[in-house]
Amino acid sequence: MALLEIKGLKAYYGQIEALHGFDLSLEEGEITAVLGANGAGKTTTLRAICGMVKSAGSITVEGENVVGMSTEAIVAKHKIAHVPEGCGTFVRVSQEENLRLGAVTRRYREIEKDYERVYHYFPRLKERRNQQAGTLSGGEQQMLAVGRALMLRPKIMLLDEPSFGLAPIITEELFRILGQINRDEGVSMLVVEQNANLALAISKNAYLLETGNVAMTGPADQIMDDEQVRKSYLGY
């Protein structure tokens, strides 16, 4: 059984149904891309996994259905690190305190060496460890967000538009590091992206969402080769 198994997922904002019941799965140690236009339900899917929107159907993580569980409990129990759109930086506290917050559910003694782990991937963060996080640049904040996710020692990382608003060169570096994290630490990742090229390049499987439903699914390279996808999302 897959690490994360979604069946018949529906999600609601108030009265409005945003996801109309689809299936999705994420295998252990793999990166899966979720593509789609604005409003297709990508972000909602990630939020549903973390219990942040009202949802129906089943979301099974490590064999347990998490629908109805609180966000805090899902994060703590199943080690799911969510890197939200716009980074979710805690702007008022220092950069290192942001990292500390990533490990808030873990025991204090265990996390000391994890700072070094994060700085190993993102050397630039080390220089700014005591700077107020709100004053970091967009790229640094994105790295900080990934770093914060790493502090959880996650099994699953949910990444929401990590390339959003970043310069192409920084985006490429970020995705290189994401791939490295996936290989080195065996973290499974669900990546939501507008920049389909980059996402597909590091993914094994991919889903294409359209207005709250899965329009297409398959191995990443197949998706990349698909005529229609190329036209609509890859731009060539």
Add this chain to the structure above:
Amino acid sequence: MDLFIEQTVSGLATGAIYACLALAVVMIYQAIDHFNFAQGEMAMFSTYIAWYLMDDAGLGLPFWVAFVVCIVISFIGGAAIERIVFAPISDAPVLSHIIVFIALFSMFNSLAGFLFDFTPKNFETPFGHTPFIEGVISSHRVGMIAVTLVMLGMIYAFFRFTPIGLAMRAAAAAPESARLVGVRVGFMLALGWGLAASVGAVAGMLIAPITFLTPDMMLGTLLYGFAGAVVGGLTSPLGAVIGGFMVGILENWMGTFVVGSQLKLTVALVLIIVVLLVKPAGLLGRVVVKRV
């Protein structure tokens, strides 16, 4: 002694009152990202509880026992207010919260008068009222400053060095992100309210021996406390204490040498507005960077 020096010393002593309350203001601001307009009234009510515990007509407990019991009751009360009153409206707009603060203000004020009547009550102090430095400052005021500083140290350490303090700040400033890293936001808010109510209770118990205990003891005091917190920086406990002392001194200077004692409250008003406009972070607070 020179009038200027005497007014400064007297300002320091009064400033200790404001510092105490400013600390409580910062505590709640850090914990829930709001000003609690009912903070003064809650502190006043806590003080009445302590008075009841101590007074012969009440339970007649010794001071320090009453002190601790009062802090515990205030903590539970504060947390209960969050859970019962604020948790159900956590998604409501700011206005709703302000209205509930005003409602609490009105309710505590009214309830205190109803339960304990309006005649001024004498509140005991363990430090005594003997002169500490002859003609300058009394032992209670020294004790009060000492307790304020101890409390400051504890709050500073709590926010700075403990994971739970950090989590609390995160939960207040960005509840959604906090939830995503696994912070139990509801628990943090209740804890923050509890702690703020406790700090307020200590402030009330320190202030009451000087001002005497009446249901309206906190209205003006709270304004100065707000001024202190704003001057010092709403995110900095140390700033709040320094700000409180500064407001105390400034009030005396302005009252004595510039505007006369009739416009002292106006000084606090102007101070709040000017600082908010010119240096919103206050002296020691951090600039709140907003992403747009």
Add this chain to the structure above:
Amino acid sequence: MKLFTTTMVSAVALTVAMGAAEARNAPGVTAKEIKIGNTNPYSGPAAAYSSIGKSVGACFDKFNGEGGVNGRQINFISVDDGYSPPRTVEQTRKLVEREKVAFVFQGLGTPTNSAVHTYLNKKKVPQLFVATGATKWGDPKNFPWTMGWQPNYQSEGVVYARYVLATKPDAKIGILYQNDDYGKDYVHGLENGLGDKADSMIVSRESFEVTDPTIDSQIVNIKNSGADTFYNVTTPKFAAQAIAKNFELTWAPLHLLNSVSNSIGSVVSKAGFEKGQGMISAAYLMDPTDPEWQTHDEYKAWNAWMDEYYPDGDKTDAFTAYGWAVCHTLVQALEQAGDDLSRENIMAQAANLKNFRAPMLLPGVTINTSATDFYPIEQWQLQRLKGEGWQRFGDIIDGSVGSGS
């Protein structure tokens, strides 16, 4: 005020309907009942004074239990105005026009009574024995329907001025006063009493607001002005603060404490007896907490009444004695009025009290009014704090300031 006479003339038309319909007696008066209205701050910032309203009510309960006044039961309708003038207007109009009370009695507070001053006089409804010591309540020429009761604040100021002039003619006086009509009246009284010497003798004037947390800064200023006499015009909470602060500063001037705050039980004992030794204050009422009176017959009667009719009341609260005394004064006026309970006669009898001694007044203090004298109590006796009680000294002093002016 120049318009007032024309006001009175045209107001007659308004009130004709009321007077004509009910023969002689005032509205609210029947063979069995007299309806009396009252506003008191049961809520809000001045709620400490509400024990006056409650004790007056309890006092009427006692008279009603004993068969009433002139065979009529007193129906005392006491309502809350929260010490807010607009609310007083609403409540008073309601009492007069809807409840149809015979008159209003013991409305509390200067701003609140001021708000209905013209209204009641235009309507010719007696505004009897208001619970405030402002001087303006004794103005029968312009306001024939309004009368105070307690000695006015200015007269007390005059008493202190005379005392200072007699015992310490070279005194340098520092004044701490509450920044409202009450505080300023006290200051005026002292200034009047000192006369020409006021400017040279008063070296410092410091005011405070009721919302101020402390009065420390003001006291430091007064002390620094070189004052050797401290005129303390404050309400109980601040009076206690001032006594404590002086002690803290080891400043020991001649301390003149206004009567508003000279209660042993609620002020002096709370500040600490040792801090207030030697203070001078004026009094016209017995302080129920003063040991001197514990054996006095009037105290015993008061005590028995408190136990039976106002058991929740605080016996250390001087306002209960005040309520007891003022209630007896009204009863006296009503008894004098006999069966002619028209508003005119009630007012006339209130202005015709001769050497009346209300219980709990200091021995020797009596109440006198006339058509031109609307100040019922104008006598004081000075007292000095010694040990745990006040010691009266000197004669009963007449502190009248321009009666009937």
Add this chain to the structure above:
Amino acid sequence: MASTQTSGTVPAFLNQNPKDRIFVLGVPLPLLERVGLYALLAAVVVLPMVYDGYDIYEFGKILMYMLAVLGLNLLTGFNGQFSLGHSAFFAVGAYSTAIMMEQLGMPYWTTIIPAAIVCFVAGFLFGLPALRLDGLFLALATFALAIATPQLLKYDGIAHLTGGVQGIVLDTPYPPVWVDSIVQSITGEELSVDRWKYMFTAFVAVIMFAGAWNLVHSRTGRALIAIRDNPLSAKTMGINTSIFKSAAFGVSAMYTGVAGSLFAIMDEYLAPESFTFAEAIKFLVGGVVGGIASLFGAIFGGWFVLEIPNFADLVATSLENYINNPQGLTGLIYGLFLIFTVYVMPMGAAGLAQILVHRISTKR
């Protein structure tokens, strides 16, 4: 003023009124509202013919409070700015009128417009720094303003104008001779001062209410609402948010200030004690319970503000036999009402009415 500035720059959607397409029992909602408005207007006209004395005085006060609450609604409900300090503008209006009457000898009815201008300017000036303050901080600043107001009024430096701690006793506003003679010729009796005070108040209140109605339903009004709902996009759409927000503060202060003027004329007496923080709370309670984003809500709020103390009295008297000093619980009752409103009907009485209307309405 503001509407000319925005014409042409305000995007098209601001000109649409979404209510146009809603029908209640077959009647278009705007029409229904208009009918309701005229019914209220009729009631306002008829009242003085029926009532006199205390009753009509109370109705006058309701209208006066309605205006005060309306001021707060325009600011908070329609522009999203907070104020806990509207008692200050209430005081500015009241004292402006009193000073003009007392010092300049102006007749009471001539003071309304100058007082309104004074209040607008005061509000506009306070609104300038307020621009830079977020909701919470603005609440703090205005909280401070409300607490400092009574002290400012007593200040010795201006006591020769304000009467200081003594306050000001004003002349009675007698009806003009021509009005009196008209009334006498119709009814045969003299017009009482109470009735005249009411008529005067109602006249001002109706004009002001109509003004608010037009403002809210104009392009300017929609611009204000756009600023409330999304300041950033309002800015990008070319709305000069700072001018609008300051002006909104000014207009709001003007409404509450005119209420203050009417209060001075009605009660004929002013004292600093009439303008405490408790008064500011009153307006807030009225606004919130009536429905902060509704003009009709202000009417309900005005009534509520006047009646709630009576209600508290009633509760108090009924408890008299059980507990000591039940009147002390007035504040508790205030508080419970506020919390109840926030929980059960966050949009106030007007919001509740709206929901009921929507239940029985259809869209076309």
